Amino acid sequence: MKKILNRSILTWVLASVFFIGLGYFTINLIIHSSEWAQKPFNKHISVTGLAQAGDIYDRNGNILATSVDGERIYNEDYSVRTALLHTVGDDSTNISTAVQSIYRTGLTGYNYVLGLGLPDSFRSSSDITLTLDANACAQTYNAMAENGYKGAAVVYNYKTGEVICKVSTPSYDPYDPVEIVDGDDTYEGVYLDHVISSTYPPGSTFKLVTAAAALENIDGAESRLLQCEGSKIIGGEYVTCVEPHGEIDMKEAMACSCNIYFAELAVELGPDVMTRYAEKFGFNQAIEVDDNQLAVSKYDVSKADEAALAWSGVGQYTDMANPLHMAMVCSAVANGGTPTVPYMIDDVSSFFNFKNIKISDKGSIGEPMMKSSTANKLSDMMRYTVSNHYGDSTFGDLHVAAKTGTAEVADGEEDGWIVGYVTDEDCPLAFAVCIEHGGFGISSAVPIANVALAASAVAVRGY
């Protein structure tokens, strides 16, 4: 029988494998539990989700969402509800980047010790305070909705990182979720927060990148003169401008958005330098804002010929840009070369103080995008663009440095852009507005930016 005892050691081997596996499962479960519990197909969240969820406030303590008697109640103002839909979310988890989707387990009081199983009387739900200003969002939303615009507008404080205004259209009232009908594109992309999850061809706003690359790599690039005759063959293809700009230097080329000037710079810099600078500026890079990944802006000239490279330098070809990322580029210009990372979650509080939602570092800064001397020169050019070409009166009493863009999209339509920042000390706001199929940036995006900035200025300055 001794032999049988010795051979039965094999059962121990078996048991060890089993217990190791069990331990692995348990540890894995503890590590990933909150990630897994938040999955949208978890019916604890999608079916009975928000009945006990905590409150969501804006920066001024206005209630954006709360729960009363098992019902989810949103702000009483239609514009506020609709403007903040993509930020706050609705009862469903269709808008996957919204606070009520990604922090739903936290809002409902999930933590691994208690799971999702506590009876309602014992839930310790968390309240979330956002950095956004409900009024600024509502006004911006109204301005976009009046024109039937689809697109994204975002304004954030480039010193602190607080996002003040963030709107994505089309939107809908969380009390009255839309039904998407096949063939009707009114609500196409309605579940996407375009500020976070979309990219658009950047058009002329990309000239900031080309300019920075030239300033840091070509001696005397700034004062180089070009005779713009309205069109020029580069790499066998016509590069055209809206009108002949005459003899211009870089500052003037930026202000009048001369395509030929920057197309030639891009060709001269070559694909490697252009790619290096695009990547320094955050293209092709994953950027995280709170717990969301921004849609990645793209710059890829690996298969581009000379003509394509030329167009890539003025934000066409395959270039794509995310609106919030472009606002970060402007924050880098405003901050002497280094961007501020935006954030929206200001504070999380809960009854037992189980902080089950992590707050990202406030006011953290990213990798430097350019030298501070480059930033100063770009700043001059962007400021000159507004003061000499659009006129300072465009933005009321605010002093704005900006660049517009009009990007051709595949179907012959044009997306209108403006990206920039406010230079006033007491109003450090960086912004980006992109209107899908809006035509010229100056006529579509600029008025929206004006509304967004004016309302956001009230939020940060108090007047």
Added chain:
Amino acid sequence: MNEFLTFVFDLIVVILRVAIPVFSVIILIKIYSSLRHNRRDERPLIMLFDDYEKKAIPVLYWENSIGRSKRCDVFLNDSTVSREHAVLLRRDNGWIITDSGSKAGVFVNGEKITGRTNVYLNDKIRIGSTTLVVKRAEEFEGASRRSWFFKPEGKKSISPKRLLALITFFFIMVSAEACLTKESISTGIIDLKPFIYGLVVIAIMWVTYIITSLGFKRVNFEIESLAFFLTGIGVMLSVHQSDRQTNVQLAAAVVGIVLFEFLIKFLEDPDRVSKFTRWIYIASLGLLAINLIFGERQYGATNWINIAGVSVQPSEVVKVGFIIVGAASLDQLQTKKNFLIFIGFSALCVGALALMGDFGTALIFFATFLLLSFMRSGDFKTLILAVTSAVFASTIVIRFKPYITKRFEAWGHVFEEPYVWDTGMQQSRTLVYCASGGLFGVGIGNGFCKELFASESDIVIGIVCEEMGIIVTLVLAIAIGALVFYARAITTRSRSTLYSISACCAAGLLVIQLSLNIFGATDILPLTGVTFPFISAGGSSMISCWGLIAFIKAADERTYAVRKKGLFSSSEI
């Protein structure tokens, strides 16, 4: 319901939800500490006195190999002795010696033996040139052997009645919690059905206890308690799924208990068991053949047959037979005659299961075969050969069965597109609901995992973990996993290697099955399709689980010995 009442009920629910995992841990500890206590030290049963060397050799076990090999239980340093010379066995009618095919033969009182021969006190056994005289063990003065598992000294462990009372209290709590679902508290309509089912489980448990303690005069009830503990939890989890399923669980548990008692009776005489081996082979293969011919296809596997409106899974019953024919007493092991037949039989079983498309069960049979054949032969070469050919066969299966190929593709990626919507659906949902339960669960009846496909069987861990929490889940897994340690600890205390082999392999089979179930459902292994012993819904599975633990029960010498007091003392021989 008014607010105050709701609060009171919520408070009760919270207290229950914390108390249930705590009590489950206490019950687990009590069962196993009771299994560890009240055991005798491994004292010699008799002695063999070497007249020439003037040396006493203790005989420790019920079956002892005698030979020149150092690994023999009775080692004789004599070059005229064969490596495996003889086997000395204890049976109900006394001590027996058999020749294991030695060259020189075995002589009792000068006569060469053929077949089994009884030996009595002061008989002279001649093996090679060594002569051994049978003596009482009282004359032996050596140290007793001890296993780490057993703790004979120390305070007395819990009595069977108290243990059952504890489990009864636990079931009352669980069924109370099952009544107080979220829905019933919010609507104010409390359905007492779960409570009634709880009382039925408790009643079955006590009736079984009374019958075995008064009727069969058995003193220990730990293994049964463990099985009832598991069965009861399975039934309570089933209550909110379907009445029919719950009734089947209960009925199957009763059938299982009857099978359990029958097997213990049947296994009482190891020599009788070996006489029936042939019939068990035939019956098992017959069942599998009937399954292959008349089988019904359900969920991709043809492993069901319909008998008068009742669906049964023959492969579950065959598991029990597989263990019986795989095990053997020591004298049979020494002659090694049956081994080839067993290998052939195993190949047929695994092949039949593969043909049915039930690859999970095929894997269980194969792993159990490895365990059985290794415990019989101790031969690593056979083991390696078998594993190699199995790996070869399974790569072919993976290649040609598209749904298995797909499952392998999704392995480790169940949360990623597109697997999260098809092949990885079950696993990702199981993990999500496991995470939703936390330590204490969302409460029986409040879960959503039960809405998933096959949630009551293959991915039942999702329901357990979601509704009762990770603590209870681990308690259930450890309760079954630790059976292996117990089965191994009683190896040398069994009345025959038939019991030690079958106990180790039955415990091993349960652990293999549990591993495939848990790790398959949680994407640690790329498999699904086997049941969680005792917990998963399924009558055939429930019956076979009770059948399998009968082997562990039978390996405990107290199961038979205690009611025949006196067998411990060697004076009777």
